[in-house]
Amino acid sequence: MQRALDINRTRFADWYQAVVRDADMAETSPVRGAMVIKPWGYGVWEQIQQELDRRIKATGHENCYFPMFIPLSFIAKEAEHVEGFAKEMAIVTHHRLKMIDGKLQPDPDAKLEEPLVVRPTSETIIGDAFARWVRSHRDLPLLINQWANVVRWEMRPRLFLRTTEFLWQEGHTAHASEAEAVEETRKMLEVYRTFSEDTLAMPVIAGEKPENERFPGAVNTYSIEAMMQDGKALQAGTSHFLGTHFAEAQGIKFQDDAGTVTLCNTTSWGVSTRLIGGVIMTHGDDDGLRLPPAIAPKQIVIVPMLRDKPEDADVLKYCEDLVAMLRKLSIFGQPVRAHLDTKKIKSAEKRWNWVRRGAPIIIEIGPRDAAGGNVTYMRRDQLREGDKIKSIALPRQEFLEEKAVQLLAEIQHGLYAEAKARLDGNIRCGVTDWKGVEDYYAGSDDDFKGWLRVSWSKPTAAALDAVDTKLKGLKLTIRNAPLDQPASFAPCLFTGAAGVEEILIGRAY
RNA sequence: CGGAGCGUAGCUCAGCCUGGUAGAGCAUUAGCUUUGGGAGCUAAGGGCCGUUGGUUCGAAUCCAGCCGCUCCGACCA
Structure with a gap:
């Protein structure tokens, strides 16, 4: 049969690239890892922006814009944050070019006193503003969002899924109490979940990330995870409870009604153009892309x-x-x-x-x-x-x-139902030992493999590293601990100790 | 940054092993025919074979460096 694409989904990675190209979504650029988003792809992004922006504003947030350059010293303030992002930052060191020996190059006389980092995320520069904007409990909660581009120097870029520069929305909020900040974190996760399901017709599982997958500097990270047509997981959005980590590093404090100076609790949350990759891999077929009407330009x-x-x-x-x-x-x-x-x-x-x-x-x-x-x-x-x-x-x-x-x-509902059936039908419960995991993921990497939902004892530190290493051997990662948990648990699959939580494991993008 | 593969017409690729004047299909342009759905025939245009150097009388072909892309690792909310 003649199809609109010359590659079908049995070669999923090649198929994905063919759809991105043949559906006029995006192309590679002269800058390695950075993509050109073409009108049809950008049109989809505009629809996503429009609807998500509406939902973000409906929950009380306002849009701002902060600089894309961040003084190096800002990044250095939060120790875990630095460590997490240090290896993927672009840095501006000069502000002028000069012709030297017939070659245009940075002018040594125009070296910046303090280098500027091209934002990989904006906690630090927004936190700096928050420290100035928050004085009294009456200034709280502070609920800010921005639509921006960010840069993370990735080694292996893939159009929409992992690019050096990408477009996203990042929300940043400051609150008087921990409880309120946690509630905000969960509320925005729920906004992402419903947006993904209603608008992108992409069913997801919302849950909490394990300790080793947390955002650098976060107390807790939550994610929504979607299942692609090859069975792999795509982290489609994240919401972080930052506790007082950034508030402490940057002095985001307020006086409460008794006059006591207290640190704020902050949150941050974001989704990116990666969502478009998710839509392609959720709904595409052997004739190309299928767009949910809600986001079709x-x-x-x-x-x-x-x-x-x-x-x-x-x-x-x-x-x-x-x-x-x-x-x-x-x-x-x-x-x-x-x-x-x-x-x-x-x-x-x-x-x-x-x-x-x-x-x-x-x-x-x-x-x-x-x-x-x-x-x-x-x-x-x-x-x-x-x-x-x-x-x-x-x-x-x-x-x-x-x-x-x-x-x-x-069509909108039909695409959702199809994807929902795939997600629900490919999460296997009831595996209780490592042998079961090995059996489930045996065979070629190209075979469709879904996810497992297993019980564990939530180990930390070295014990968690051991679990992580074991999973890595099968190219698996812990996706998240779904928010809906049962009342009782099987023994931990990894340690045999009493189970305290169910987690999803699977291969991921 | 390590391993593998690839770079030839706008696109997809053949030719390379075994060195001897650059090929196909699709697309483009023109003409004729066709017309309820990805049309047919005829003709034409289009390439310093990624790049630099080496071997050779002669290099797309053999050798080396560099650049780029894809995949697998490492890395990656």
């Missing part, structure tokens, strides 16, 4: 079947009317994003381009549709019937009044 695309004949004019007119009528409809509280593709390329090619890009509904209008008042459409989530493309013709009025909006909602 164009939800309904009309391809006029033109053939350089007089009736083309009628077809175009019919399409223009149709696109205008579609735009009057609304879905998810917004006008339907309908697009008429009038680009001067072959109609058949246009159709396949939209299939690869994952437009949820593709409408093809030929002279007979125009004359008969029909709409012929195909839905991207159910593109084929057997090997053949499935297209359905309906009277225009019926399509507009009953079908279009209903279809978009159906």
